[in-house]
Amino acid sequence: MPLYRYIERDTFVHRMHPTVKVIALLVMFWSVYWVDNPLALLPLGFLLLFIAVITGSSGNFYALRWLFIILITSTTLMWMATYRPGPAMVHMPKVNIRKASILFGLGKGIKLAELLAASVLFISTTKVEEFTIGLAKLRVPYRVGFAVSLSFRLAPLFVDSALTIVDAQRLRGYDFGEGGIFARLRRYATVAIPVFMGALRKANNMAMALEARGFGRLARPTTYVDYPFRAADMIAFAALFAIAAGYFLIYWTGYGAVVA
Amino acid sequence: MKLEPQDSAGNTVAAADTDGTAECAVEAIDLGFTYQDGTKAALRAVGFRQARGEMIGVMGASGAGKSTLAKCLNRIIPEFEGGEFRGAVAIGGRPLDGLRVCDVAADVGMVFQDFEAQLFSTNVAHEVAFAMEQIGMDRATMNARMTPALEAVGLAGFEHRDPTSLSGGEKQRLAIASVLALSPRVIVLDEPTTDLDPEGKAEVFALIRSLRERGLSLIVIEHETEELRRADRVILMREGAVIAEGPPAAVMTQLDLLEASGVHPPSLNRALAMLGIGGHAESVDDAYAAIVRAYPRLESRVPSAPESENPAVDRVATQTQVPPLAAVEDVSFNYTAGPRVLDSISLAIAPGDFLAIVGQNGSGKTTLAKHIVGLLKPLAGRVLLEGRDRATLRAAETAREAAYVFQNPDHQIFAATVWDEVAFGPRNFKLDAGEVDRRCIEVLDAVGLLAERESDPFLLSKGERQRLAVASVLALRPRLLILDEPTTGLDYREQRRMMQLVTDLNRAGIAIVIITHTPWLVAEYARRVALIRKGRKLFDGSVREFFANDELLKTAAFRPPEVTRLARRFGTLALSPGEFADWVKERA
Numbered sequence: 001m002p003l004y005r006y007i008e009r010d011t012f013v014h015r016m017h018p019t020v021k022v023i024a025l026l027v028m029f030w031s032v033y034w035v036d037n038p039l040a041l042l043p044l045g046f047l048l049l050f051i052a053v054i055t056g057s058s059g060n061f062y063a064l065r066w067l068f069i070i071l072i073t074s075t076t077l078m079w080m081a082t083y084r085p086g087p088a089m090v091h092m093p094k095v096n097i098r099k100a101s102i103l104f105g106l107g108k109g110i111k112l113a114e115l116l117a118a119s120v121l122f123i124s125t126t127k128v129e130e131f132t133i134g135l136a137k138l139r140v141p142y143r144v145g146f147a148v149s150l151s152f153r154l155a156p157l158f159v160d161s162a163l164t165i166v167d168a169q170r171l172r173g174y175d176f177g178e179g180g181i182f183a184r185l186r187r188y189a190t191v192a193i194p195v196f197m198g199a200l201r202k203a204n205n206m207a208m209a210l211e212a213r214g215f216g217r218l219a220r221p222t223t224y225v226d227y228p229f230r231a232a233d234m235i236a237f238a239a240l241f242a243i244a245a246g247y248f249l250i251y252w253t254g255y256g257a258v259v260a
Numbered sequence: 261m262k263l264e265p266q267d268s269a270g271n272t273v274a275a276a277d278t279d280g281t282a283e284c285a286v287e288a289i290d291l292g293f294t295y296q297d298g299t300k301a302a303l304r305a306v307g308f309r310q311a312r313g314e315m316i317g318v319m320g321a322s323g324a325g326k327s328t329l330a331k332c333l334n335r336i337i338p339e340f341e342g343g344e345f346r347g348a349v350a351i352g353g354r355p356l357d358g359l360r361v362c363d364v365a366a367d368v369g370m371v372f373q374d375f376e377a378q379l380f381s382t383n384v385a386h387e388v389a390f391a392m393e394q395i396g397m398d399r400a401t402m403n404a405r406m407t408p409a410l411e412a413v414g415l416a417g418f419e420h421r422d423p424t425s426l427s428g429g430e431k432q433r434l435a436i437a438s439v440l441a442l443s444p445r446v447i448v449l450d451e452p453t454t455d456l457d458p459e460g461k462a463e464v465f466a467l468i469r470s471l472r473e474r475g476l477s478l479i480v481i482e483h484e485t486e487e488l489r490r491a492d493r494v495i496l497m498r499e500g501a502v503i504a505e506g507p508p509a510a511v512m513t514q515l516d517l518l519e520a521s522g523v524h525p526p527s528l529n530r531a532l533a534m535l536g537i538g539g540h541a542e543s544v545d546d547a548y549a550a551i552v553r554a555y556p557r558l559e560s561r562v563p564s565a566p567e568s569e570n571p572a573v574d575r576v577a578t579q580t581q582v583p584p585l586a587a588v589e590d591v592s593f594n595y596t597a598g599p600r601v602l603d604s605i606s607l608a609i610a611p612g613d614f615l616a617i618v619g620q621n622g623s624g625k626t627t628l629a630k631h632i633v634g635l636l637k638p639l640a641g642r643v644l645l646e647g648r649d650r651a652t653l654r655a656a657e658t659a660r661e662a663a664y665v666f667q668n669p670d671h672q673i674f675a676a677t678v679w680d681e682v683a684f685g686p687r688n689f690k691l692d693a694g695e696v697d698r699r700c701i702e703v704l705d706a707v708g709l710l711a712e713r714e715s716d717p718f719l720l721s722k723g724e725r726q727r728l729a730v731a732s733v734l735a736l737r738p739r740l741l742i743l744d745e746p747t748t749g750l751d752y753r754e755q756r757r758m759m760q761l762v763t764d765l766n767r768a769g770i771a772i773v774i775i776t777h778t779p780w781l782v783a784e785y786a787r788r789v790a791l792i793r794k795g796r797k798l799f800d801g802s803v804r805e806f807f808a809n810d811e812l813l814k815t816a817a818f819r820p821p822e823v824t825r826l827a828r829r830f831g832t833l834a835l836s837p838g839e840f841a842d843w844v845k846e847r848a
Contacts, residue, residue: 006382008420127382150380157376161671167635168672172732173659173688190684193674197718201670202377208336209378213438214365214394224389224402 005123009056013125017233018134020240021126027240028118031247035256036107044243045110048117057124064120071116072109079105085259104258128152133223142220150206158199165194284353285446285477286310291332291347298343302328304500307347310446313475317488317508320497321522321751322722326481329497330450333479334368335361352445366395369439373451375431384410384426385419388438395442402441409441412474413467428621429460433467446477454483454749457621457777459817483751485512486526486822489542496521509540522753527780527823527837534841544822548829555848558830583647584608585740585771586632586662591641592795593627601627603795604641609740613771614763616786616803618818624795625775626667629742632773633664646739656689663738667745669722669729678704678720679713681728685736703731707761723754727761734765741765742773747781759785780821783807783835791816808833 016024031044052058061068080101090097126134128149135145166176169190176187210216250256286309293303303325310316318326331337338345339361349356351367372378381387388409392402410416413433418426423434432452439447449468453461465487471478472490480488488494494511496504498521504511512518515525515533528541537554541547552559586609593602601624609615609632617625630636631643634650643650645661653661666672675681679700686696704710707727712720717728726746733741743762747755755778763785766772776782782789782803789806791799799805799812806812807820820828827834827843834840 006422127386129381129386153380164666164668165671167630168666169674170655171633171635171659171664172672172685172736173656174684175655175688190674194671197673198670202374205372205374205377206380208331208340208361209370209372209374210380211340211361212334212336212365212368212370212372213378213391214362214442216360217362217365217394218396221393222396222398222402224386224393224399226399 005060005120006127007056007060007124009125011055011125012232013051013055015232016125016236017227017229018126018130019137019229020134020233020236021122021130022134022138023237024240025118025122027244029115030244032111032114034247034251036104036111036258037256038103038107038110040247040250040256041107041110041114044247045114045117048114048121052117052121052124055121055125057121060120060124061117064116068113068116071112072106075109075112076102076105079108100259107258123152129225130227133227136220143216146215154199154202154206157202158195161198162191162195165191283312284309285312285314285351286333286479287350287353288329288332289348289350291329291349292345293328293332293337293341294344296342301500302343303332305347306497306500306502308495308502308505310477310479312352312445312477314493315472315478315480315491317491317494318479318481318497319483319485319488319494319511319518319521319523321753323499324497324521325500326497327450328500330370330448330479330481333446333448334364334370335359336370362394365391365444366442367445369436369442369444369447371432371435371439371447371449371452373454375428375435375452375455378435379423379431382422383419384415384421384423384434387423387434388441391438391442405441405443409437412440412470413437414463427460428456429463432456432460432464436464436467436471440471446479447471448479448481450481451483452480453487458779458819459620461777462817462819483524485518485524486528488512489526489540496523498522508542513538513540519752522751524752524755524780527821528826531823531826531837531840534837535844544825544829547822547826551826551830551844555844558844558848582610584644585611585613585646587644588628588631589641589644591628591631591638591643593631593636593639601795602631602638605792605795605797606641607790607797607800609771609773611739611771612766612769613773614766614785614787615771615773615790616782616788617773617775617790617792618777618782618816619792620817623792625792626744627795628792629664629744629773629775632740632742633662634658635664659685659689659736659738661738662740662742663733663736664742665726665729665733665744665746667748669725672729672732673717673725675717677713678709678715678717678728681717682731682735685732689736699735699737703734706734706764707731708757721754723750723757726750726754726758730758730761738770740771740773742775744775745777746774747776747778755781779819779824780836783821783824791818803835804833807835 032041035041052061083101083104084098085100086098088098131149132145135148136142174190176184178187289307291303291306292301294301306329318329320326328337331341333349335356356364379387381390385406388406389402392405407416410418413436415430415433415437423431426434453464456464468478468480469490480491482488489508489512491508493506494508495502496511503521504514504517512526513529515530518525528544528547532539532541532547532550535551535554537550539550541550588605588607590604590606591602592600592604594600605628617628619625627636631638634655637651645653645658650658673681675684682700682703683696686699701710704713707730709724709727709731717725720728746758746762750758759781762772762774774786786803789799789801789803790797791812793816798816807824813820823837823840824833824835827840832843834843
């Protein structure tokens with residue numbers, strides 16, 4: 001199982017300054033935050049998909065296709081059931097289907113999917129080291145930035161470990177699917193405890209290894225790779241600003257909402 | 261650029277200092293340490309001096325204080341680990357008192373056992389640069405040091421490779437490169453080969469030899485005593501104290517002391533002692549010469565090929581006429597979008613068998629085992645348990661036939677007490693309380709943990725946790741027990757104890773399959789060997805046939821135990837020092 005989802009390519013996105021990449025991620029989050037209307041969200045979705053294709057990241061999206069589908073459908077259904085503005089389109093026993101509910105639910109689902117897509121794209125085109133540097137340039141303390149970027153590396157390790165533990169317990173006759181939802185959650189304690197203990201041990205070993213390599217000696221370590229801020233970064237920065245402003249404008253004018 | 265000891269500004273360290281201490285790479289004075297919540301001292305009055313360019317080997321059982329000593333040398337103790345510390349350490353004449361771990365990084369390069377936990381970067385170049393960045397080195401110096409460091413460990417040209425795509429041996433060499441780039445005054449390697457396969461171990465040991473020849477100051481903590489024979493000096497530790505110290509020839513000939521300290525005595529020295537010759541053999545050639553001197557008649561009758569007859573202690577493979585307990589028939593498998601891991605492989609395991617599955621990392625050994633116990637389904641072929649297709653069996657039925665102990669015991673331990681851990685399986689199978697109790701007592705007694713029944717499993721030693729993992733699956737009373745590298749991370753005494761347990765279980769009628777990289781375990785315990793390479797079975801036969809087939813061993817990069825290689829020099833085959841000594845006495 002690959003530990004990173006970084007895709008080694010030489011595209012303009014890969015070459016972008018780390019700070020611009022971090023800002024791009026924040027702009028995506030900002031933009032989807034302001035709007036609920038699926039029609040308003042779709043351009044951003046298409047933009048993310050387009051960038052995924054040209055950066056060679058579509059494989060990472062394909063690997064998570066079920067997560068995207070589940071996110072959109074489950075969110076849509078959940079809001080359809082709980083959010084009931086305006087008159088019903090279809091009347092059925094105990095269920096009234098409203099156009100606004102569908103649009104609102106779909107919008108929330110697309111929002112979450114776009115947040116996920118932006119994160120996947122970021123990970124696919126940004127090395128851990130670049131992430132650290134990007135955060136450092138934004139005045140995030142180096143230790144904090146490093147810890148955040150390191151968590152990207154550790155997460156897959158823990159997932160791998162959890163899968164092994166599930167196998168080990170299954171071989172001892174443990175049925176994780178038995179009982180109701182709370183009973184099932186309780187049953188996962190047999191996985192959580194070894195994962196947690198393993199994580200503690202791994203984190204301890206890693207912290208020792210980090211300090212033994214001089215981590216923490218300087219508040220701002222030097223960097224092996226030079227990341228110059230180029231004209232392309234300025235253009236990207238301007239485009240991101242336009243996207244952020246544009247989505248705020250959509251919100252401000254009311255076009256971003258499903259229900260006024 | 262040569263990788264000579266330098267300070268963090270890049271200046272080569274002078275050979276002599278005003279106070280004359282520059283020739284001393286490390287000076288440890290009266291080191292003592294008791295871990296927080298520890299009941300006894302982990303380190304007791306340990307002191308030594310290491311000359312510049314000297315290689316010191318540190319031996320001892322788990323818990324002897326080796327790693328604690330290593331951590332004192334770069335301030336992990338007392339800065340990182342809580343506890344009561346006393347004593348002093350000086351590196352190149354500079355006392356470390358009051359310094360942080362990161363302040364010492366440029367002087368003491370530390371390489372840990374867990375190679376996964378010491379790689380942080382997305383490519384090899386970034387990994388090597390990491391420590392240099394941390395101490396504030398400028399970009400030009402980093403670039404100048406990068407290539408020599410990677411060349412020294414044989415990873416030049418790997419700069420853009422993702423570290424996670426490297427083999428275990430390559431990862432550990434990368435970790436060494438990253439400390440070499442700092443040109444530290446001393447490099448401390450804390451059991452760097454424990455988690456590696458034979459090929460990875462050979463790579464790292466070759467690198468250590470090369471660093472030694474370049475005159476770097478090295479402190480190597482290692483379970484494999486044979487690899488410490490080239491050290492200038494070895495230190496033997498027990499219960500936190502140094503109990504023997506001197507040249508390898510002086511310490512490694514104290515066989516009883518080594519054994520009592522939980523250290524594997526070099527098999528050549530053991531054979532020489534059994535023959536009444538004694539002394540220290542640095543290599544198979546040395547031992548051969550010593551034996552020929554003592555028994556001149558042997559040299560004149562050396563046959564060109566190994567003798568075909570088997571001595572009395574021969575352990576023959578299980579007869580294939582017996583209906584198999586488990587049978588893998590033409591199984592092929594690959595993980596999603598990955599290469600073929602198993603390729604039309606077949607294997608039969610008879611009742612009472614003792615089979616060792618060997619092969620390099622990634623050869624498909626564990627994948628094969630997971631097919632037998634039902635964790636994976638074959639893409640082609642089938643697996644039979646007691647003649648029944650495993651695909652048709654329920655999990656409970658499979659569990660009663662075949663059990664699997666994972667390499668890392670901590671992957672299955674979760675209960676609050678040893679008793680509950682063992683009872684977990686039988687309770688899942690809805691056995692009544694009386695039967696659960698009976699089984700718990702039976703298996704805890706068998707693995708020697710009955711007295712620990714109320715203990716917290718996480719507080720047991722690694723060896724005890726490994727035995728607990730075995731007990732927890734034994735409670736299901738399987739007829740076949742598969743152990744994936746059951747001795748990894750255990751010291752010699754724990755390895756012996758684990759293998760004695762496995763042997764006892766086998767004598768009680770349980771078929772045993774061990775997946776292992778350790779040649780002497782195969783030689784001394786298994787009856788049959790299956791060699792897997794790239795998902796195919798290259799060999800399946802008796803242990804003797806396996807170790808007699810030079811071509812096969814070369815293909816598999818599997819190095820027989822030294823005593824077996826010595827026996828081959830005399831044209832015979834012996835799997836242990838005792839067997840070889842008997843053969844010599846008989847012939848001479």
